[in-house]
C-alpha cells in the first residue's frame with residue numbers, strides 16, 4: 236500500500252497466490268450485446284482493451300452460457316467448443332497487451348431464459364419471462380454441471396485469466412439454492428445440503444478442469460430480496476463450502492431480477508448493499524470478498540475497503556461511463572471522472588430491448604471503433620449556444636479536437652435542465668454530470684460565457700466558422716380553457732416554477748402530464764425535500780429491506796414504512812393506458828411503485844375541460860363523460876416541451892454554417908441520452 240496514493244486501499248495490489256491483481260477494482264460483468272456474434276468480437280476487444288488501458292484490476296466479461304439450455308435468448312452468447320474458444324483469443328490478447336486481466340462469466344439463465352428450451356430445478360415459470368422451464372431429471376443436472384466445467388476449461392484455452400461462475404441474481408444456480416424455486420426431492424432438492432449440491436459441484440468440477448493457477452470467482456447471492464430466498468445461515472454455509480470447493484474469490488450478488496426492491500437504479504443510495512458483504516466478511520472466510528452495487532466514485536470505494544467491508548470493489552456501469560476511472564483516480568484527477576448516474580437509459584434499458592449497449596454520459600462506450608475524437612485537420616472557431624447536456628458535450632469534444640470554442644448560456648450556471656433534474660429526490664447523481672462537464676470544459680479549454688443570451692446579430696458579427704445551436708426547449712403551453720383567466724391563473728404553475736423557481740405549492744396539486752417530468756415533479760412534491768437516497772436506513776424501511784438473518788431473502792415479513800406525502804397529488808394524462816408507460820424499462824417500475832407508496836393518484840384517459848377558481852374540471856374518455864371538478868390549490872403544467880431555435884433562420888439567411896443538437900433539434904422524446912450523443916457525434920465530425 237503506497238502512502239502517496241490518493242486511494243491507498245483501492246489501488247493496493249491483491250495477491251491471489253498464483254497471480255496478483257494490480258488493484259482492487261473489478262469491472263463487473265455487463266452484457267453489451269457485442270458478445271452474441273463473433274463478428275462483433277473486434278469491437279468487444281477494443282472496448283475491453285480501453286478499460287484495461289485505463290487501469291482496471293480485473294475485468295469480467297458479459298455472461299456466456301455453457302450450453303444451449305442456458306442461453307439467455309436464442310443464439311445468445313455461448314462458449315461450448317474449442318472453435319469458439321479460439322475466437323476469444325482476440326479479446327484476451329487485446330486485454331493482455333494493455334497489461335490487464337480478464338475473466339469470462341459463465342451464466343446459465345435457467346428459468347430466466349427467453350426461449351422454449353429453458354430448464355430449471357422445478358417446473359415453475361418466473362414472473363419476468365414467458366416460458367415455463369422444463370424440470371431437469373438428475374442426469375440432466377449432471378449434464379449442466381459438466382457444461383460449466385467444460386466452459387471453464389475452454390475459457391482457459393481461450394486465454395482468459397479466470398472465470399466468474401454466476402450463482403446469483405436468480406439465475407440457474409440460485410434457482411437450485413432457494414426453496415421457493417427448488418421443489419425437487421432427489422439429491423439436488425429438499426434439504427439444504429441437497430439444494431447447495433449443484434453450486435458446490437460446479438465449483439469443484441470447474442476447479443478440477445482448470446487446475447490450481449486459474450481464477451475462479453463465484454458470484455454468490457448474499458441477499459435474494461425475494462420471499463422464497465435464502466436465510467443468512469444458509470448463505471454463510473454455502474460461502475464456506477464454495478471456498479472449500481476451490482473458489483479464488485467470492486463476488487457479491489444482490490437481489491433476483493424478479494425482486495420488487497430496486498438494487499441499482501439512481502434512487503438507490505450509494506453502496507446501499509455493501510453491508511451484506513461486510514456481514515459475510517465477519518464470518519472469517521479466507522478468500523477475498525468483493526462488494527458491489529451503486530458504488531460509482533473512488534472515495535466511496537476507498538472508504539468501504541478502509542472500513543473492512545470487503546477486499547475488492549466491483550464497479551460495472553462506472554467503467555462504461557469512464558474507461559479511465561482507475562487511471563484518473565490514481566493520478567489524483569478524480570474530479571475528471573465521468574460518473575455513472577445509474578440511469579440505466581443507455582445500458583440496461585438497451586439490453587432489455589436487445590439493443591447494443593452504450594452509456595448516456597459517454598456515447599463512446601461499446602462504440603470505441605466507430606466514435607473517436609481524433610485531432611481536427613482544420614482548426615476552426617466555433618460557437619456553441621446553450622450549455623445544457625448537448626452543448627456541453629459538443630463543446631468539450633470540439634475543444635479536445637483542437638477547435639477554438641466559445642460556449643454561451645443565458646443562465647448563470649451550466650447544465651441546462653439537469654439543474655432541475657438534480658433537485659428531484661433520488662436524482663442527486665445528476666449533480667455529478669454537471670461537475671464533470673464543468674471540469675471537462677476547463678481541462679479542454681472551452682471559453683465559457685454565462686449570463687449571456689446571445690442573438691443572431693452577435694453571432695454573425697463574430698464571424699464564426701460554425702455555430703452550434705444547443706438552446707434546448709421551452710415548456711409546452713397546453714392552453715387549457717381558463718388557464719390564463721383571473722383567479723384561476725394564480726393557481727397555474729409550470730414545472731420550471733416548481734423545480735427552478737422554488738414556487739410555493741399548496742397541499743392539493745394536479746399535475747398535467749405524466750411523462751418523465753410529471754413523475755419527477757410528483758416525486759419532488761410527495762417527498763417534500765426529503766430524499767431517502769441520502770438516508771440509507773429510511774430507504775431500507777421504505778422498500779422493506781431487512782437483514783437476511785431475521786427475514787428469509789431479506790424481505791419475507793418485512794413491513795414497508797413509507798412516510799405519507801404531505802400533499803394530495805393527482806398525476807394526470809389524456810391518453811388511456813398506464814401512466815409512465817414511456818419511462819425506462821428497468822427504472823419505470825421503481826418510479827411508479829414509489830409514487831403508489833406515497834398514494835399519488837395516477838389517472839389516465841381524461842380531458843382537461845377548464846381551469847376554474849375551485850380547481851381543474853375534467854371529463855373522461857372520448858365521450859367526455861363523468862365531468863368532475865378536481866379541487867386543488869395548484870395545477871402544475873408538465874405537458875411536454877417545444878424546441879427553442881429562434882437563432883437558426885437568421886443565421887442561415889446570413890450564410891452562417893449552423894447545426895442543431897439536443898432539444899433545439901427535436902423536442903419530442905428528447906432525453907439527455909440523445910442530447911449528449913448528438914453533441915458528441917456532431918463534434919467528432921466538424
Ligand code: FAD
Pocket residue numbers: 578580620621622623624625626643644645646650651652653655656659687688689690705706707708734751752755879896897898899905906907908910
Ligand atoms: P437544455 O438542457 O434545455 O439546455 C439548453 C440551454 O440553452 C439552457 O441552459 C438555456 O439557458 C440555454 N439557452 C437557450 N437559449 C439561449 C440563448 N439564446 N443564448 C444562450 N443560452 C441559451 N433526461 C434524461 O435523459 N434522463 C432523466 O432522468 C431526465 N430527467 C429530467 C428531469 C427533469 C426535472 C427535467 C426538467 C429534465 C429531465 N431530463 C432527463 C431531460 C434532459 O434534461 C434534457 O433532455 C436535456 O437537458 C436536453 O439537453 P439540451 O442541451 O438539448 O437542452
Ligand code: NAP
Pocket residue numbers: 711712713747748749750751752753755807808809810817818819873874875876903904905906907
Ligand atoms: P413527455 O415524456 O413527452 O411527457 C409529456 C406529457 O405531457 C405526457 O404525459 C403527455 O400526455 C402530456 N401532454 C402532451 N401534450 C399535451 C397537451 N397539449 N396538453 C396536455 N398534456 C399534454 O415529456 P416530459 O415529461 O416533458 O419530459 C421531457 C423529456 O425528458 C422526456 O422525453 C423524457 O425522456 C425526459 N425525462 C426522462 C426522465 C427519466 O426518468 N428517464 C425523467 C424526466 C424527463 P397526454 O398527451 O397523454 O396527456
Ligand code: SF4
Pocket residue numbers: 552553555556574575576577578579580581582583593594595596597
Ligand atoms: Fe451509468 Fe446511465 Fe451510463 Fe448506464 S447509461 S453506465 S447507468 S450513466
